[in-house]
Amino acid sequence: MNKAVKNATTATADIKSGMTLMLGGFGLCGIPENCITALVELGITNLTCISNNAGVDDFGLGLLLQKRQIKKMISSYVGENDEFERQMLSGELEVDLIPQGSLAERCRAGGAGIPAFFTPAGYGTEVGHGKEVRYFNDKPHILEHALTADFAIVKAWKGDTNGNLIFKGTARNFNPMMAMAGKITIAEVEDLVQPGELDPNQIHTPGVFVQRIFQGAKYEKRIEQRTVRTK
Amino acid sequence: MLDKIGIAKRIAQELQSGWYVNLGIGIPTLIANYVPENIDVEFQSENGILGMGPFPFDGEEDADLINAGKQTITAMPGACIFDSATSFAMIRGQHIQLTVLGAMEVADNGDIANWKIPGRMVKGMGGAMDLVASAENIIVAMMHTNKRGKSKLLRQCTLPLTGVQCVKRIVTNMAVLDVTPKGFKLVERAPGVTVEEIKAATEGRLIVEGDVPEMVFN
Numbered sequence: 001m002n003k004a005v006k007n008a009t010t011a012t013a014d015i016k017s018g019m020t021l022m023l024g025g026f027g028l029c030g031i032p033e034n035c036i037t038a039l040v041e042l043g044i045t046n047l048t049c050i051s052n053n054a055g056v057d058d059f060g061l062g063l064l065l066q067k068r069q070i071k072k073m074i075s076s077y078v079g080e081n082d083e084f085e086r087q088m089l090s091g092e093l094e095v096d097l098i099p100q101g102s103l104a105e106r107c108r109a110g111g112a113g114i115p116a117f118f119t120p121a122g123y124g125t126e127v128g129h130g131k132e133v134r135y136f137n138d139k140p141h142i143l144e145h146a147l148t149a150d151f152a153i154v155k156a157w158k159g160d161t162n163g164n165l166i167f168k169g170t171a172r173n174f175n176p177m178m179a180m181a182g183k184i185t186i187a188e189v190e191d192l193v194q195p196g197e198l199d200p201n202q203i204h205t206p207g208v209f210v211q212r213i214f215q216g217a218k219y220e221k222r223i224e225q226r227t228v229r230t231k
Numbered sequence: 232m233l234d235k236i237g238i239a240k241r242i243a244q245e246l247q248s249g250w251y252v253n254l255g256i257g258i259p260t261l262i263a264n265y266v267p268e269n270i271d272v273e274f275q276s277e278n279g280i281l282g283m284g285p286f287p288f289d290g291e292e293d294a295d296l297i298n299a300g301k302q303t304i305t306a307m308p309g310a311c312i313f314d315s316a317t318s319f320a321m322i323r324g325q326h327i328q329l330t331v332l333g334a335m336e337v338a339d340n341g342d343i344a345n346w347k348i349p350g351r352m353v354k355g356m357g358g359a360m361d362l363v364a365s366a367e368n369i370i371v372a373m374m375h376t377n378k379r380g381k382s383k384l385l386r387q388c389t390l391p392l393t394g395v396q397c398v399k400r401i402v403t404n405m406a407v408l409d410v411t412p413k414g415f416k417l418v419e420r421a422p423g424v425t426v427e428e429i430k431a432a433t434e435g436r437l438i439v440e441g442d443v444p445e446m447v448f449n
Contacts, residue, residue, distance in 0.1 A: 101318075
């Protein structure tokens with residue numbers, strides 16, 4: 001099944017204002033750089049973005065925040081972005097902060113046909129307010145619902161035109177679960193190959209979860225906290 | 232009185248061979264530098280790696296290999312990489328034996344607050360809520376008082392909570408304390424710090440029994 005599309009512009013062309021998007025990545029690691037640029041150019045607004053982080057001021061989702069294209073963010077950690085913090089504290093931006101493990105599992109559940117699940121994370125905190133509590137093994141748990149999105153946009157290292165994906169290093173992070181949870185999933189990859197060129201044993205995300213795939217024109221792969229030791 | 236490195240060195244002595252350990256951002260990250268030589272542990276970073284190694288040498292950084300603090304890292308021989316759902320399955324499923332994290336406040340019943348100052352600072356909880364809700368063994372690494380000299384060991388947290396009744400042990404620049412049903416039990420004093428000084432810097436209930444030994448560094 002050939003799912004290859006030309007580029008980020010064609011892959012994202014039918015994303016509309018007001019839609020809910022999932023975007024893979026942890027910090028700036030493993031983010032779909034080319035699609036984010038295309039979304040900025042597309043100029044759509046009122047987006048709800050589900051992403052672990054919100055980029056930095058001038059890269060990643062920070063680019064969409066600068067242009068006020070995002071109405072609501074669903075994330076677990078949003079430090080390192082002054083514009084984000086300003087929009088949130090002033091009330092311009094709606095923000096739903098949820099525990100990282102719950103975010104990952106909610107995406108996984110959304111893609112796996114599990115409508116909700118109980119987790120201990122957040123019990124007794126403001127995250128648990130208004131949520132059903134049940135005790136299992138004498139421990140309190142809160143009910144968390146699955147997340148899905150109109151589009152999931154993920155980034156992988158290699159992919160084939162069938163949509164099979166292989167990630168590299170910790171750039172994997174949220175990408176596999178989000179790929180599962182999108183009604184339409186767009187994958188951008190550094191290296192797009194023909195079916196048969198990837199070892200089926202090494203596939204991380206099966207192609208069934210991916211509807212569109214293209215090779216990104218370029219990757220900056222910015223490092224957020226370059227930390228080294230001396231010899 | 233200890234500095235941040237001293238706190239990290241003291242917590243490093245708590246490590247036991249065979250443990251998988253999750254280190255939070257800040258002081259906890261330093262602990263990896265002071266693992267005793269005969270102790271075999273693996274570090275987990277919740278963005279998706281077990282067997283995290285030291286920071287890379289200059290010029291060898293890989294943008295695709297970072298820790299949960301977004302710092303460039305290396306992978307030890309035998310490391311493995313996985314997605315975020317698998318990572319938190321390890322955490323929630325109690326496959327990680329020790330969690331060390333920082334805190335803004337800890338209450339004497341084990342409540343912890345470390346993710347939000349309403350109206351002023353909202354960075355988010357990241358993985359902290361999942362970690363503290365599930366970990367069997369949680370050590371908090373922090374300074375005993377805040378920048379204004381106020382105690383961070385309280386009768387009750389004033390900031391939004393990260394987790395309830397979960398902290399087991401606290402290592403500060405002044406002391407090692409265990410959370411017990413009756414409050415903070417003073418276990419050890421930092422070098423040169425008196426029980427009276429610790430009492431004065433602790434707002435929560437403090438239990439002092441007998442002679443409290445000074446920390447010993449190997």
